[in-house]
Amino acid sequence: MSTAVTSSTKAGTLSVIQPQDDSITSTAKITKKTTSHNTSTMTNVTYEDEKHTIPTITFHSIPNQGDFPFTGNETFQFFFNPSSINALLVDSNITVNFNCTSNIIPHQYIHDNTSNNTYHVSNPSPSTRLLVTITSSNADIAALVSYNEEKKDVLDTSDISPHLKGQIFMHINLNEEHNFTIHALRLGYVTMSVSLLNTNNEEMAKVGAYKTLAQGEVPLTIIRVPKPADFVFDCSAAAIAILISFGIGCVTDTESLKRQMKYPVSLVIGFCCQFLLMPVLAFGIAMLLPLEENICFGLLCVACVPGGGLGHVAVIITQADLPLSLAMNLISIVAMLGTAPLWIFVLGQYFQQTSEANSKIIPIYNFEIWLASTFFAYTAGLVINRFIPGVADALLTWIIKPMLLLATILYITLGVYINMYVFDKIVENAVLAAILLPLCGFFVAYTLAKIFRQNSKFCTSVALETSSLNCLIVLAAIRFTLEKKDADPASTIPIWVMFTIPGMYVLLAILKCIKKNINGFLESRKQQKFRHFSIASGIVNQANMAALSAPLFVTEVTEDDQASVSEKITVL
Numbered sequence: 001m002s003t004a005v006t007s008s009t010k011a012g013t014l015s016v017i018q019p020q021d022d023s024i025t026s027t028a029k030i031t032k033k034t035t036s037h038n039t040s041t042m043t044n045v046t047y048e049d050e051k052h053t054i055p056t057i058t059f060h061s062i063p064n065q066g067d068f069p070f071t072g073n074e075t076f077q078f079f080f081n082p083s084s085i086n087a088l089l090v091d092s093n094i095t096v097n098f099n100c101t102s103n104i105i106p107h108q109y110i111h112d113n114t115s116n117n118t119y120h121v122s123n124p125s126p127s128t129r130l131l132v133t134i135t136s137s138n139a140d141i142a143a144l145v146s147y148n149e150e151k152k153d154v155l156d157t158s159d160i161s162p163h164l165k166g167q168i169f170m171h172i173n174l175n176e177e178h179n180f181t182i183h184a185l186r187l188g189y190v191t192m193s194v195s196l197l198n199t200n201n202e203e204m205a206k207v208g209a210y211k212t213l214a215q216g217e218v219p220l221t222i223i224r225v226p227k228p229a230d231f232v233f234d235c236s237a238a239a240i241a242i243l244i245s246f247g248i249g250c251v252t253d254t255e256s257l258k259r260q261m262k263y264p265v266s267l268v269i270g271f272c273c274q275f276l277l278m279p280v281l282a283f284g285i286a287m288l289l290p291l292e293e294n295i296c297f298g299l300l301c302v303a304c305v306p307g308g309g310l311g312h313v314a315v316i317i318t319q320a321d322l323p324l325s326l327a328m329n330l331i332s333i334v335a336m337l338g339t340a341p342l343w344i345f346v347l348g349q350y351f352q353q354t355s356e357a358n359s360k361i362i363p364i365y366n367f368e369i370w371l372a373s374t375f376f377a378y379t380a381g382l383v384i385n386r387f388i389p390g391v392a393d394a395l396l397t398w399i400i401k402p403m404l405l406l407a408t409i410l411y412i413t414l415g416v417y418i419n420m421y422v423f424d425k426i427v428e429n430a431v432l433a434a435i436l437l438p439l440c441g442f443f444v445a446y447t448l449a450k451i452f453r454q455n456s457k458f459c460t461s462v463a464l465e466t467s468s469l470n471c472l473i474v475l476a477a478i479r480f481t482l483e484k485k486d487a488d489p490a491s492t493i494p495i496w497v498m499f500t501i502p503g504m505y506v507l508l509a510i511l512k513c514i515k516k517n518i519n520g521f522l523e524s525r526k527q528q529k530f531r532h533f534s535i536a537s538g539i540v541n542q543a544n545m546a547a548l549s550a551p552l553f554v555t556e557v558t559e560d561d562q563a564s565v566s567e568k569i570t571v572l
Helices: 202-206 228-251 254-260 264-288 293-303 310-318 322-350 364-387 389-418 420-424 428-451 456-467 471-481 484-490 492-528
Strands: 002-008 013-019 026-034 041-049 053-061 076-081 085-089 093-102 109-112 119-122 129-136 142-145 167-173 178-184 188-197 212-223 532-535 551-556 566-571
Touching (some): 076 188, 076 212, 085 093, 093 188, 093 212, 129 202, 142 188, 167 202, 178 188, 178 212, 212 484, 228 322, 228 364, 228 389, 254 364, 264 293, 264 322, 264 428, 264 456, 293 428, 293 484, 293 492, 310 322, 310 456, 310 492, 322 456, 420 492, 471 484, 484 492
Parallel strands (some): 013 119, 085 212
Antiparallel strands (some): 002 013, 041 053, 076 093, 093 178, 109 119, 129 167, 129 188, 142 178, 188 212, 532 551, 551 566
């Protein structure tokens, strides 16, 4: 049973509905005073009975706000279940439940039902309708599933794409549970924002004519479906990287290294470019481009680990300085054991972090293990070539070269298929970063070598080795070190760089061929117009002002082999 107490004032009628037990006789004492602040009113409602007194509840109200049932002085709060989603699979759905409450007046609500400011106080309110908007921060990663709010249509999950929206509007009731459905499209990070609007007019809200009263967010992480092929690919990438390091050790001649030590300037330039310039370039590119934190971390890891053997192959093809290339590979294999963890520790904290109180996590130990594996493989190949060169040649001819050829074919085919998520939804900025890193490294290294007056072959070798990066070992280290939700975005850069570096070398080779053909064409044109001149010298007698003739023989040779040779004699 409830008791209704009504009070008439100039502003209207105030009705209070109070639940009451039949055995208790209660009265309500209502006091009201009017202030001059925006013609607002403050009403104090006090319940009294014979046995106890219920504390006073104070409401602050302002004149009618149109279709919004609240006064503007309340505070609202959203509650979500689940509050965050850490591992949602691609092409799957999840439903998030939420409700909205008012913190100032818990379980008591004011309804503006009439234009003369009649307020009903009830516990709780069954019919207060509010408008909220739910927005995805990136609809390409995860979208909201829209449906007919009145009919509650059941969606056909086989073709859900027509129902996917980046933003939806929903009418809710206070203190009642509601929900929305999220559909994951591709891996990445996204935030779902729920905002309470100060209007119930959906048409006005769609054109942006509203203010946000309260907002809540649900962070979302989308991952790929784990497959056994992923583990096989990661293991094969690590094995190929170790095999390449072993092969470079087998072709390294210690006598060539000794001769190269006579030219330390080029080695110092190469060291500075590989271990000082490249990490700074990667950090600058990551700061300039709008990339996700994990993608930036992958870019930094790639720049800190030079080598990989591709630069050595490019040096052989371009006929640059081979001993310098071998010496730079030796230095990089040893130096990156210290420089790579140092750069990742110093700069990596800007990109890699955990969700626990924003504490930083730098997986230095696991990276060091993978870098050490390439060092030991290179050392083994170097020792075999030094003491048993015949075995080293046999290993290169019959094992390493065929396996690398087979691995290249498998990588281009099965590797692309396994990592199709990288090419399915291409992140343009990630591709741009993968292009800029080796390209900038090449041109800056070549320019520095020219500034220090190195010959052309030295400049080419330094530039090629600087732009060559050991992407395979970085890919394996990232996949086996980070969690899957962080490893997949971070490994995007190593995969793209493995394509951009050969593409850059091919482009440079094409430009070199074009330049060579242009120079050859100009030289042939010059040869066709060439004339042979012979001058017979004379003696000039200045005293007698007599000049002996100095004939100029001009010989014109035509292209026809049968043509006669004509001579013209001119007297100077």
